[in-house]
Amino acid sequence: xxxxxxxxxxxxxxxxxxxxxxxxxxxxxxxxxxxxxxxxxxxxxxxxxxxxxxxxxxxxxxxxxxxxxxxxxxxxxxxxxxxxxxxxxxxxxxxxxxx
Amino acid sequence: xxxxxxxxxxxxxxxxxxxxxxxxxxxxxxxxxxxxxxxxxxxxxxxxxxxxxxxxxxxxxxxxxxxxxxxxxxxxxxxxxxxxxxxxxxxxxxxxxxxxxxxxxxxxxxxxxxxxxxxxxxxxxxxxxxxxxxxxxxxxxxxxxxxxxxxxxxxxxxxxxxxxxxxxxxxxxxxxxxxxxxx
Numbered sequence: 001x002x003x004x005x006x007x008x009x010x011x012x013x014x015x016x017x018x019x020x021x022x023x024x025x026x027x028x029x030x031x032x033x034x035x036x037x038x039x040x041x042x043x044x045x046x047x048x049x050x051x052x053x054x055x056x057x058x059x060x061x062x063x064x065x066x067x068x069x070x071x072x073x074x075x076x077x078x079x080x081x082x083x084x085x086x087x088x089x090x091x092x093x094x095x096x097x098x099x
Numbered sequence: 100x101x102x103x104x105x106x107x108x109x110x111x112x113x114x115x116x117x118x119x120x121x122x123x124x125x126x127x128x129x130x131x132x133x134x135x136x137x138x139x140x141x142x143x144x145x146x147x148x149x150x151x152x153x154x155x156x157x158x159x160x161x162x163x164x165x166x167x168x169x170x171x172x173x174x175x176x177x178x179x180x181x182x183x184x185x186x187x188x189x190x191x192x193x194x195x196x197x198x199x200x201x202x203x204x205x206x207x208x209x210x211x212x213x214x215x216x217x218x219x220x221x222x223x224x225x226x227x228x229x230x231x232x233x234x235x236x237x238x239x240x241x242x243x244x245x246x247x248x249x250x251x252x253x254x255x256x257x258x259x260x261x262x263x264x265x266x267x268x269x270x271x272x273x274x275x276x277x278x279x280x281x282x
Contacts, residue, residue: 002214003221004241010218011131019130019144024122027151028115034156035113 102167106158118155125168126151129175135237136179138226150178165248172242173252176234183230208268213240216275224274232267239264 054060100120109117129150134143154174161170213236216224225233231253238244238252250260 002240003216003218004214004237006218007135007221007225008128008131008241011134012127014134014140015127015130015147019147020126023126023130023144023148023151024119026148027122027155028118030148030152031118031155034152 103163106161106167110158122151125154125171129171132172132175132237132241133179135222135225136176136230136233137182142182146179146182150175153178165251168242169244169248169252172238172244176238176252180230180234207265208272210240210268212272212275213268220275220278223278224271227274228267228270231263232270235260235264235267236271 050060102121102124105117105120108114109121126147130143130147133146133150134140137143137146154171157174161167213221225236228236235249235253238249244252246257246260246264249264250257253260255263
């Protein structure tokens with residue numbers, strides 16, 4: 001074996017003893033943090049850019065779909081589709097009150 | 100599993116196992132080179148961490164044209180050389196050349212003279228060489244890279260690499276011959 005390879009093997013042994021796990025944990029940890037930060041940026045930057053565009057009068061990059069125009073009835077009240085079961089009036093309820 | 104398969108799997112699934120495989124294959128070798136280049140265990144350890152992080156963040160840039168090991172070592176040498184240069188910003192870049200002028204003899208130092216040096220002496224020889232000569236000798240005799248690969252890494256023509264290698268060998272031999280024989 002040539003002396004350059006022997007030197008490399010000596011230093012590899014030096015690394016294997018204690019440093020292998022320590023450096024692994026540090027690298028894996030910093031990569032995890034960077035991945036988390038980049039996913040946050042990926043998620044929020046387009047939304048922030050869209051907000052700025054909207055505020056400056058531009059059209060949204062994410063057009064909202066299925067938004068129906070509100071219509072009014074003859075009394076001028078806004079008609080909306082029912083959003084859930086109607087709440088019973090106090091008088092109509094069959095649930096006994098606990099006094 | 101070869102390096103390229105591991106890399107592609109990692110890029111596709113971000114699998115921790117693939118990271119572990121590449122780390123186990125290369126971390127110790129990166130540390131070894133960083134230690135030889137920087138001459139300090141603690142700095143070499145920090146450099147290994149930074150180099151490995153850099154490699155993984157730039158993994159998509161690896162195009163598979165060269166061997167992955169060649170790419171990893173080129174990142175390692177360039178990182179270490181940058182670090183050394185940052186630390187001696189004010190020092191004249193050619194100071195090493197002036198302190199250790201190349202031998203102007205024409206005959207080339209045989210490879211065997213370097214390959215048979217005692218490890219203790221080789222360590223000292225490498226420590227005394229400048230970073231360019233040290234890295235080119237490591238690339239040639241430790242990593243067994245071709246002249247073409249070395250030229251690609253250091254951004255010089257093959258003829259310039261051959262000349263630099265010849266001079267580095269001469270300097271290494273001269274330093275070696277000046278070292279005292281201590282048993």
